[in-house]
Amino acid sequence: MILDTHPALPEFEYIRPANLAEASDFLAQHPDTARPFLGGTDVFVRMRDGFMKPEFLVDVKNLDGTNELRFDSRTGLTVGAAVNMNRVIASPDVQAHYPLLAEACRSVASYQLRTRATIVGNLCNASPAGDTIGACLVFGGVLHLHGVSGPRQEPLSGFFRGPGKTTLKPGDIVTAIHFPIPPNGCVGKYIKLGRNQLSDLSIVGVTALGHKDSTCSSGYRFRLALASVAPVPLMPAEVETYLANNPLTPDAINEAARLASQACSPIDDVRGGARYRRQMVRNLSVKALTEVWKKLD
Amino acid sequence: MAFHKINITINGGLEQVVVPSNMTLMQMLRENLALTGTKNGCSAGECGACTVLLNGEPVNSCMVLAVECDGTNIVTVEGLAGDQQLDPVQEAIIQSGGVQCGFCTPGILISARALLDRNPDPAEEEIREALVGNLCRCTGYVRIIESVKAAAKV
Amino acid sequence: MAEPKVENSTSPVGESKIRIDAREKVTGAAIYADDIQFGNSLLHARIKRSPHPHALIKKINSEKALALPGVKAIVTGQDFPGYIGLYLKDRFFFCRDRVRYVGDPVAGVVAVSEEIAEKALGLIEVEYEILEPVLDPEYGARPEAPLLHPDLGKYAVASFIFPQPGTNISNHFKIRKGDVNGAWEKCTAIVEHKYRIPHIQHVPIEPHIAIAKVDEAGEITLWGSSQSPFAQRNLIAQSLGISPGKMRVIAPYVGGGFGCKAGVSMESLAVAIAMKVKGRPVKLLLTREEEFFTAFVRQGLTAYFKMGCDENGRLLAMENTFYWDGGAYTEYGVNITRAAGYSSSGPYEVPNVKTDSYCVYTNHPVGGAMRGFGMPEIHAGLEQCIDELALRIGMDAVEFRKLNCLKTGSTLVTGSRMHATGLSQCIEKTAEAIGWGKKAPPSAPNKRRGKGMALMWKAPAMPPNAGSSAWVELAEDGTLNVGVGGQEIGQGVFTVAAQMAAAALGVAYESVRIAAPIDTRYSPYEWQTVASRLTWSMGNAIVNAAKDARKQILDIVAEAWDETPDDLNIVNGVVISYKSEKEIPLKNLVIYGLPKPGDQGWRGGPIIGRGSFMPTYVTGLDAETGQGERAVVHYTTGAQAVELEVDLDTGRIEIIKGVSTFDIGKAINPELVEAQMEGGFVQGMSSALFESLQLKDGVLRNPSFVDYRIATSSDIPKDLQSYIVEVPQDDGPWGARGIGEHSMVPTIPAIANAIYDAVGVRLEGPPFTAEKVYLAMLDAGIVK
Numbered sequence A: 001m002i003l004d005t006h007p008a009l010p011e012f013e014y015i016r017p018a019n020l021a022e023a024s025d026f027l028a029q030h031p032d033t034a035r036p037f038l039g040g041t042d043v044f045v046r047m048r049d050g051f052m053k054p055e056f057l058v059d060v061k062n063l064d065g066t067n068e069l070r071f072d073s074r075t076g077l078t079v080g081a082a083v084n085m086n087r088v089i090a091s092p093d094v095q096a097h098y099p100l101l102a103e104a105c106r107s108v109a110s111y112q113l114r115t116r117a118t119i120v121g122n123l124c125n126a127s128p129a130g131d132t133i134g135a136c137l138v139f140g141g142v143l144h145l146h147g148v149s150g151p152r153q154e155p156l157s158g159f160f161r162g163p164g165k166t167t168l169k170p171g172d173i174v175t176a177i178h179f180p181i182p183p184n185g186c187v188g189k190y191i192k193l194g195r196n197q198l199s200d201l202s203i204v205g206v207t208a209l210g211h212k213d214s215t216c217s218s219g220y221r222f223r224l225a226l227a228s229v230a231p232v233p234l235m236p237a238e239v240e241t242y243l244a245n246n247p248l249t250p251d252a253i254n255e256a257a258r259l260a261s262q263a264c265s266p267i268d269d270v271r272g273g274a275r276y277r278r279q280m281v282r283n284l285s286v287k288a289l290t291e292v293w294k295k296l297d
Numbered sequence B: 001m002a003f004h005k006i007n008i009t010i011n012g013g014l015e016q017v018v019v020p021s022n023m024t025l026m027q028m029l030r031e032n033l034a035l036t037g038t039k040n041g042c043s044a045g046e047c048g049a050c051t052v053l054l055n056g057e058p059v060n061s062c063m064v065l066a067v068e069c070d071g072t073n074i075v076t077v078e079g080l081a082g083d084q085q086l087d088p089v090q091e092a093i094i095q096s097g098g099v100q101c102g103f104c105t106p107g108i109l110i111s112a113r114a115l116l117d118r119n120p121d122p123a124e125e126e127i128r129e130a131l132v133g134n135l136c137r138c139t140g141y142v143r144i145i146e147s148v149k150a151a152a153k154v
Numbered sequence C: 001m002a003e004p005k006v007e008n009s010t011s012p013v014g015e016s017k018i019r020i021d022a023r024e025k026v027t028g029a030a031i032y033a034d035d036i037q038f039g040n041s042l043l044h045a046r047i048k049r050s051p052h053p054h055a056l057i058k059k060i061n062s063e064k065a066l067a068l069p070g071v072k073a074i075v076t077g078q079d080f081p082g083y084i085g086l087y088l089k090d091r092f093f094f095c096r097d098r099v100r101y102v103g104d105p106v107a108g109v110v111a112v113s114e115e116i117a118e119k120a121l122g123l124i125e126v127e128y129e130i131l132e133p134v135l136d137p138e139y140g141a142r143p144e145a146p147l148l149h150p151d152l153g154k155y156a157v158a159s160f161i162f163p164q165p166g167t168n169i170s171n172h173f174k175i176r177k178g179d180v181n182g183a184w185e186k187c188t189a190i191v192e193h194k195y196r197i198p199h200i201q202h203v204p205i206e207p208h209i210a211i212a213k214v215d216e217a218g219e220i221t222l223w224g225s226s227q228s229p230f231a232q233r234n235l236i237a238q239s240l241g242i243s244p245g246k247m248r249v250i251a252p253y254v255g256g257g258f259g260c261k262a263g264v265s266m267e268s269l270a271v272a273i274a275m276k277v278k279g280r281p282v283k284l285l286l287t288r289e290e291e292f293f294t295a296f297v298r299q300g301l302t303a304y305f306k307m308g309c310d311e312n313g314r315l316l317a318m319e320n321t322f323y324w325d326g327g328a329y330t331e332y333g334v335n336i337t338r339a340a341g342y343s344s345s346g347p348y349e350v351p352n353v354k355t356d357s358y359c360v361y362t363n364h365p366v367g368g369a370m371r372g373f374g375m376p377e378i379h380a381g382l383e384q385c386i387d388e389l390a391l392r393i394g395m396d397a398v399e400f401r402k403l404n405c406l407k408t409g410s411t412l413v414t415g416s417r418m419h420a421t422g423l424s425q426c427i428e429k430t431a432e433a434i435g436w437g438k439k440a441p442p443s444a445p446n447k448r449r450g451k452g453m454a455l456m457w458k459a460p461a462m463p464p465n466a467g468s469s470a471w472v473e474l475a476e477d478g479t480l481n482v483g484v485g486g487q488e489i490g491q492g493v494f495t496v497a498a499q500m501a502a503a504a505l506g507v508a509y510e511s512v513r514i515a516a517p518i519d520t521r522y523s524p525y526e527w528q529t530v531a532s533r534l535t536w537s538m539g540n541a542i543v544n545a546a547k548d549a550r551k552q553i554l555d556i557v558a559e560a561w562d563e564t565p566d567d568l569n570i571v572n573g574v575v576i577s578y579k580s581e582k583e584i585p586l587k588n589l590v591i592y593g594l595p596k597p598g599d600q601g602w603r604g605g606p607i608i609g610r611g612s613f614m615p616t617y618v619t620g621l622d623a624e625t626g627q628g629e630r631a632v633v634h635y636t637t638g639a640q641a642v643e644l645e646v647d648l649d650t651g652r653i654e655i656i657k658g659v660s661t662f663d664i665g666k667a668i669n670p671e672l673v674e675a676q677m678e679g680g681f682v683q684g685m686s687s688a689l690f691e692s693l694q695l696k697d698g699v700l701r702n703p704s705f706v707d708y709r710i711a712t713s714s715d716i717p718k719d720l721q722s723y724i725v726e727v728p729q730d731d732g733p734w735g736a737r738g739i740g741e742h743s744m745v746p747t748i749p750a751i752a753n754a755i756y757d758a759v760g761v762r763l764e765g766p767p768f769t770a771e772k773v774y775l776a777m778l779d780a781g782i783v784k
């Protein structure tokens, strides 16, 4: 029961491995008792609540390259796992090429929390409400991981398995998230509906990214990602297909938004009811898509 | 549970502290160093009363492990003022009447200082955004926001 | 006692002096209870709490917990048979046979660390027999509801509270004024409405904390974040069956109270636990989560209103029924029920009124005082009905209010007469500042704009004889030390106390010091820091103390100068004679006195002034009719208006502008008054838009800041205006009345009325979340 929250952090051992291999080995050897952490802004809260009871917290900041924020005009952007959100927001490369990512980060909590919170932590936490997940999905993010058998990559699109559940295996450490160069002239928008104007978790989050594309019949391609309306962050393919194949009009956007609303399976919780969430997916999708469309023209 | 010996610069002075793994920076400041200006309002990263500067950037000190701070530089509310002179944000919040119960005040001041350090001339929207993680139940924020505007002019 | 005779041109009263506590608060030097250092002897306590809303305790086994290394003692209800409570003694320290809400304390653990105490909680085994809970006050008031307090008839109770043994009704307050039934047929328009006001929390940023120590002789010291050190001394001692003199309460700065740190709550637990580990201080600090579900809550309310007016818009009748969700124990809530009853007409003159205000036990968190003490809750519905009635009769809502509102000499709902009041001026000023009657276009096509207004009145709700006292003494340098028992909880009372003392004695504000922290061993008595009563009541005591000292000083100097005290004055710390034009500074003289000429000895000596104040004129009310001579000391009145926008896409409300105007008699420190109005407006706005304790089957689903949202810096209006009206109170210092609570009383209905103005929907109750507003618009066909 959340009412039994600990006054402070319960006991655990703090582990700071020397390198990724050591970290992966340690985590693999303690599959049920060890947990990696970055900013700790999810882990600490869950430990106080008693939802997580790790015996070991493995600090995976400062390991080989996890602190790097790198942009390469041919390959794209790599955000190291330990790069905090304020650094992402302040990065000129991000502002120039992936402003949507900065916009999403900026909607998270408060400035001081973002000094600690990371995008990779947000992804690995796998909350359907994660505010940066939508931007990472629509930009086609690829996870860089380090496991017991060494480094590998995985597309983000298949990463989420349920609330708090991912495809990560014991010993796996996400070292970075990589984004390819975004489509030419693309425009993005994140609309977060919280109870407060700023700083709240999202009742509904809608991420839209669009660009002109002569290969599809409408001449436009859109991606839409939805937060807090399904057990996992959602990227309804039918919206993308519909908008690619039908002439872009306000009616088409309304229809796409209806499809989005249909695709989600929201629940009633303390933050909002399912009926409202479904309505908001529709209204905010219209809003986000329309805004992106207007900027594209 | 293991203990760790760490070296930290706090408000300009070097400290060596022995801390258990699960001790937060907030607990270390308040309990080990009696720097009680940093307040505990929630222990959950939500209220901002525990905000301090860690290497120049504001953090919720209840959301940072003390052991992670080895080798870092911390500034708490006690370290804002110079020898004789208050920091302009302190002076301004007094003059604007932005202090009531005062429990949020240390965190507010740290956030305000950090904002002015990265943006010496913030717009009202930016001030509001920078303070969104510092809950104040007394003042309604009006005079706090005024005080940051005033301090920016100094 | 209106204006003390002080012809002091530099009088700090009426000036916006810088707060006396500001500097220590901005440097981190100000000490709050959790900041006090106790060294290694400090022990830590945690509380085992009931997971059930209603159950019998069958067995408690704490053997395993006691065996945990580091655990010093475990306390249960068996050790403490005494009842405790402010107006109705209906609560034990720890539950004895029955638990009545989720969070009810069942046992306390004290250990060398908080962690170990926490661990021990998990080892305490409690066997319960689950009982059917009462989760709704209206149901709870019915005969078929399970009885939560079978012993209600045996509880000690204040004379003005009327419990009904054999039911869950712990107070029934009635108003029977005029002939309501006969009045309805004379009404041209009648409105009837039901409203539900949810439980909310006070949310001081400083959680509750208490540190208790019991020495070998059984003397108890309690350090805590407290609005009521003296009441705690008295109530805890009584419950333990010891003399209040053996109990000492030390209360440093309070990091926000809003009522939840009034009376006695978790402090008694710390004391009880400390009794088991004599000689060692024991700290109990509530987690933020516990703060949400175990500290006093603002009671929920189900309210029925019926009101009618004649064809000219004159109010003829009101019939109001209030079911207060008092929670598991209503020791404090019973008086909210009473206050709501004797204020049930709102600030209006209504010839026929029938009110039934019931305090009902439920298996919900315990209700207590919260800023406004029942007034925000009842005004929320009442002021919406007033708007509706104006609409029905085709009158402008402001005109309707001006016509019906209380004026000096109006007959009140209790039958007594209204004292001098500036409510009409408040309405006019507020209407003017909000631009009443002018409609600005919305800022975007998907927005709708609206304006709303609401009035309020509120009296300090307290026993008729709640008293204050103060002393003043001077140091060799002529600086003034002022002893008070009222607490600085953020409202600025130390500053105002210093201003009043300085003005009444004749010294500079800057030379005054408040003797803090409040310590029941050294500080003068004060009933409680509640009811917005300190500036008025404690202020009178301070003025009396300063006048006493002043008289002593002037007598000595007059004698020395061979003049009459009437020709002397104290200005800026110097005694001057208007007759001989002599002067002498206070310093030294106030300690050593003055030498007689020719080395013939001395006169005078250390000056210490004493003063007290207690209202003596408050009478009882008839139990059947609620009518009486003078129910309360006075009413502060005022008005608020808001302008807002509703977003048609989301239902989200943005408050664009807020205006507050209150008649506070006299602003001792105008900026502090404005600061109260701003803070109160935002707290009221926060309760209107965001706040509710989401209780499901008695369990709180949002016990943290994650899901109990309060207003942040991003939510407040860009334009927030505050105006002061000053129609003096006959027995207030310089004419002052209180303002602390009043500023959040009319905010909910002002916002509700503005929402109606914008989109034409009314909701059953706050919070007016985006979701509720949107779905109401959807159901009304306003959006698709």
Ligand SMILES: Cc1cc2nc3c(=O)[nH]c(=O)nc-3n(C[C@H](O)[C@H](O)[C@H](O)COP(=O)(O)OP(=O)(O)OC[C@H]3O[C@@H](n4cnc5c(N)ncnc54)[C@H](O)[C@@H]3O)c2cc1C
Pocket (backbone or CB within 6 Å): A035, A036, A037, A038, A039, A040, A041, A042, A043, A044, A045, A060, A081, A107, A108, A109, A110, A113, A116, A117, A118, A119, A120, A121, A122, A123, A124, A125, A129, A130, A131, A132, A168, A172, A173, A174, A175, A199, A200, A201, A202, B044, B045, B046
């Ligand atoms: C007050 C507060 C407000 C918040 N507001 C928001 C909000 O508005 N929006 C939002 O989306 N979130 C919010 N959060 C949640 C949280 O801040 C974010 O999810 C954040 O991005 C987590 O990052 P982190 O670095 O702190 O993660 P951590 O807590 O360090 O880790 C998160 C999870 O990922 C795992 N993990 C961490 N690193 C790795 C790794 N390298 N490889 C594999 N697994 C790993 C951890 O074991 C854990 O399960 C809030 C949290 C708090 C305390």
Ligand code: FES
Pocket (backbone or CB within 6 Å): B039, B040, B041, B042, B043, B044, B045, B046, B047, B048, B049, B050, B051, B060, B061, B062, B063
């Ligand atoms: S105590 Fe750290 S944010 Fe509240």
Ligand code: FES
Pocket (backbone or CB within 6 Å): B098, B099, B100, B101, B102, B103, B104, B105, B135, B136, B137, B138, B139, C205, C255, C256, C490
């Ligand atoms: S001044 Fe009390 S919380 Fe801000």
